Every structure is written in C-alpha cells, then in structure tokens.
Amino acid sequence: MRKKLFILAVVSLMVCVIGFVAVASACDHNRHKECKSKPERGQLCLFQKESPDPGWPELPFYGPYCLDDQTWDDQNDRGAWGKMKYNLSGRTFEFNFEGHGLPPGKSYTLIYFPDNIQYGDCYPGLGLIYLGSDIANRGGHVHIVGSLDTGDLPAWYDYNNISNNGSYNGAKIWLVLSEDLCLGPSPIFRAWRPQEYLFQEKGKFVTFEDTDNLPTCGT
Numbered sequence: 001m002r003k004k005l006f007i008l009a010v011v012s013l014m015v016c017v018i019g020f021v022a023v024a025s026a027c028d029h030n031r032h033k034e035c036k037s038k039p040e041r042g043q044l045c046l047f048q049k050e051s052p053d054p055g056w057p058e059l060p061f062y063g064p065y066c067l068d069d070q071t072w073d074d075q076n077d078r079g080a081w082g083k084m085k086y087n088l089s090g091r092t093f094e095f096n097f098e099g100h101g102l103p104p105g106k107s108y109t110l111i112y113f114p115d116n117i118q119y120g121d122c123y124p125g126l127g128l129i130y131l132g133s134d135i136a137n138r139g140g141h142v143h144i145v146g147s148l149d150t151g152d153l154p155a156w157y158d159y160n161n162i163s164n165n166g167s168y169n170g171a172k173i174w175l176v177l178s179e180d181l182c183l184g185p186s187p188i189f190r191a192w193r194p195q196e197y198l199f200q201e202k203g204k205f206v207t208f209e210d211t212d213n214l215p216t217c218g219t
Contacts, residue, residue: 046198089209107178114158170205
C-alpha cells in the first residue's frame with residue numbers, strides 16, 4: 001500500500017512539474033511576443049538572428065557594414081530573447097536587462113558594440129563597452145543591471161552615430177558568450193559565434209545622452 005501511495009505521489013509531482021514548465025514556457029513566449037509588438041521608449045528587445053555567415057570573419061575586414069546584423073532575419077520562434085529597460089539621459093547609463101531561453105550554466109555578457117570608424121573597421125570590436133555579465137540559471141534566465149559612465153550612446157567613433165552616416169542614430173546592444181570576449185582595458189572579441197548571441201531588433205537602437213557632457217551656462 002505504501003509503495004502504491006509513493007508511486008502515486010511521484011507521478012502526481014511529475015505531472016505538476018511538467019504542467020508548471022509548460023505554463024512558464026507559454027508565459028515566457030507571450031512576453032517575447034509582447035516585447036516585440038509593444039515597443040516602448042527606453043526599452044529594447046533582443047533576439048536570436050539567422051546570421052548569413054556564422055563563421056569567423058577574415059581579417060582585415062573593413063567597412064561600416066561588416067557586421068551589419070540589421071540585415072539578418074529575427075527568429076520569432078520560442079528561441080532565446082531578452083528585454084532591456086534603460087534611461088534616455090542622465091549622468092550615467094542605467095539599465096536593467098533580463099534574458100530568457102538561454103542554455104543553463106553558460107555565462108553571458110551584455111555589450112555596446114560600435115561599428116568603429118576610428119580604426120577603419122568594426123571587427124574585432126574595438127571600442128566596445130562591457131556592460132555586465134551573468135550566468136544563466138536552471139531556467140535559462142540571466143539578469144544584468146548596471147549604472148555606468150559610458151558617455152553618449154552611440155559614441156562619436158561609431159558609424160551608427162548620425163554625425164557619421166547622416167541618416168540614423170543609435171547604439172547596438174548585444175548579449176554574447178562571455179568566453180568569446182577578451183576583457184580588459186580594451187575589450188575585444190576573440191571568437192565569433194553569432195548563432196549563440198542575442199541582437200537588437202531590426203531598426204531598433206539605443207540612444208543615451210550623457211548630461212555631464214552638456215555645456216553649462218556661465219554668468
């Protein structure tokens with residue numbers, strides 16, 4: 001009798017766990033769709049994308065469009081995605097990022113990636129800014145919060161700054177594998193696996209005005 005009760009309890013627990021996972025997955029997917037369909041000021045959605053060439057770019061790899069993820073197709077399935085909320089202006093760039101559907105146990109880093117015109121190329125990420133890191137938990141979630149002195153975004157040396165291209169303005173925010181970066185005083189990529197990353201939605205960029213850089217009026 002005890003054995004039957006134990007088996008029944010185990011089966012009931014498994015049914016509850018499966019039901020919870022199914023509901024959580026459905027809710028997660030709904031938030032994914034909502035993030036994409038209801039854009040807000042100070043909010044950026046990140047998605048997996050179909051890279052035309054997931055291989056390592058050959059050097060030298062010149063030109064402002066050498067990593068033009070804006071031409072890649074967003075994956076709108078139940079794949080990994082994320083949402084970042086941020087301030088549009090202030091003394092520091094403040095943000096709150098949540099990523100979902102990621103492989104548990106992997107470390108991810110949130111970065112600002114400029115298409116660097118100062119050095120004539122945009123690979124391997126010269127001038128990128130490290131925003132923060134986190135390890136995906138068992139549910140595949142990461143949470144990265146920060147308040148950093150980044151200066152204006154996009155930076156003056158970024159091709160995506162309107163002063164350099166004359167038509168649009170914005171900073172690219174990516175979530176990448178931490179092990180693919182060489183962190184230090186001047187962070188750069190040391191490996192390139194875009195199929196594992198999250199990129200901002202097509203045509204959506206971050207702009208931030210550093211109020212410390214604004215001119216002050218004297219008397």
